[in-house]
Amino acid sequence: MSSARSNLINAAISSACMVLMLGPSMAKAFEPSIPQLHAYKVVHHADYLEKTAAEAGGTNVLLHTKTLPTEGTDPVVTPALDHLYTKAVVDLTNGPVVITMPEVPEDRYFSIMVTDQEHYVIYEEIRPAGRYVFVHDDWSGEIPDGQKINNRSLYPHVFIRTQVKTPDDLPNTLAIQDQISIEGEVGTLGFEDPIAFTLDTHNVYGGNQGILEPDMAYSAEDHQRMFEWAGEYFATSITDNTGMFGPIDSNEPGSNDPRVRAAAIVGHLGLPVHHAFYTGIFNNCDGELLNGSSPYKVTLPYENAVSEFWSITRYSALTRNTLPDRIDVYNAYNTSPNDDGNIIVTFSAEAPNDGTYWMPVNEGEPYYYVERFYGPDIGNVEMTLDFCS
Incomplete structure (x- = not known):
């Protein structure tokens, strides 16, 4: 061919x-409505946040994958196999949170990505280094030194990718993961209704106001x-x-x-x-x-x-x-x-x-x-x- x-x-x-x-x-079994389309995003993401925080041992705790997701059980849909993940459910309910990133060589892919609770990427950078300060939009207290990342969500998700070139390269990736740190009060995350949870903990974008309701039948x-x-x-x-x-x-x-x-x-x-x-x-x-x-x-x-x-x-x-x-x-x-x-x-x-x-x-x-x-x-x-x- x-x-x-x-x-x-x-x-x-x-x-x-x-x-x-x-x-x-x-x-097609059905043609989804706009509320259903939006609900699918926030429900999937909220459930993911809850499971990830539980697996990590709490919010504001880094969860490192130490092996490539080759066994078909990774909670990430369609997971990449060219880097290891470092994930965290950042919890801003008690104030700003700081994540410190190490410097890595120019020949290694290393990135940070922040996603809000409506599943929009609000920040991403290749080879970040130094202190990144997560601050909720409603916070009026003291803000630590570092690069500020404003958040509409009380529970933004941080996704750090560290490249693995070959299986023999894995120890180098693990060494980089060990240098990442997070400073914030450890908490728990649980809810009965993911839609109500999202509406309670995230400032919905103006264009999406009214699409979801706390009692939405989903x-x-x-x-x-x-x-x-x-x-x-x-x-x-x-x-x-x-x-x-x-x-x-x-x-x-x-x-x-x-x-x-x-x-x-x-x-x-x-x-x-x-x-x-x-x-x-x-x-x-x-x-x-x-x-x-x-x-x-x-x-x-x-x-x-x-x-x-x-x-x-x-x-x-x-x-x-x-x-x-x-x-x-x-x-x-x-x-x-x-x-x-x-x-x-x-x-x-x-x-x-x-x-x-x-x-x-x-x-x-x-x-x-x-x-x-x-x-x-x-x-x-x-x-x-x-x-x-």
């Missing part, structure tokens, strides 16, 4: 069989339907992360579309597109959903127009997570270019034994893959799409 994806990121970020020809949409069944809707909408209407994760006033196309924002939960806690460019590929070049019953090849250039690094990772479409005991990720650190300057990845249930890089999938099961490009040269992105031929 001779096919090419769009020449994105200055004609470098491409794959030979990226599908932009979408197959027939599955019958059930577990509604949430499951939204989960299914988001997966379908992502697979049939989304080609990359443009408009999904930035601030509410982002000028990215689609950022004001509540469907795009809700579909972003498929990649919960993703980065804005100028920081990292993601593609989500569910279909093959014939518009059919990817399935382990049919081998599939993808070609990527080894050199890309990125200031940081690139990777390609595969996930189960059933769980939106990794597959246990499988190879899950390829990047410039565990591959070498062929004579054409590319790498070829084969998705198949059986090893291809043809010199390509094998990404195992389960026979008969649907899957998808994500290409991530950190520090993309967005200024040179070409939005002219080359369809399969």
Whole structure:
């Protein structure tokens, strides 16, 4: 099959069989309302905050992942496998909180991202260093020294990513994690109604006022339907992360579309597109959903127009997570270019034994893959799409 994806990121970020020809949409069980779209975001995120705080041992406690999420059990949807996570539910109920970040070498990706309770990214930076002071908008007391980050939420979420280049590089990543610190009163987080909790602890943006109500009828069944809707909408209407994760006033196309924002939960806690460019590929070049019953090849250039690094990772479409005991990720650190300057990845249930890089999938099961490009040269992105031929 001779096919090419769009020449994105200055004609470098491409794959030979990226599908932009979408197959027939599955019958929708329902068309969600704007309140349901918004509820899906805040309920998922609130539940995530509660679980993360419990796992960490409280709010204002750093939770480090020490191994790459290869076993299919990570609470993050569609987790990346090219860095370790450091997470914290920041608790501003008793005043400002300080997170101190170490300096890292220029050749290692290291970033901080802050997300509010409506799932908008309010701050992000590559290779942060020094003191970052989290302050709630309603706080009127003393503010410690450091770079101030204003928050509408009493419980913002901090997501720190520290690159792991290869398994042998893991000790270097762990050493960086050990240098991150947080100063704030440790608390607990629990609630019965995630919507009421969000309204009580977050200053809702003006444009979203009145969408959610404390007594909104949003059930577990509604949430499951939204989960299914988001997966379908992502697979049939989304080609990359443009408009999904930035601030509410982002000028990215689609950022004001509540469907795009809700579909972003498929990649919960993703980065804005100028920081990292993601593609989500569910279909093959014939518009059919990817399935382990049919081998599939993808070609990527080894050199890309990125200031940081690139990777390609595969996930189960059933769980939106990794597959246990499988190879899950390829990047410039565990591959070498062929004579054409590319790498070829084969998705198949059986090893291809043809010199390509094998990404195992389960026979008969649907899957998808994500290409991530950190520090993309967005200024040179070409939005002219080359369809399969």
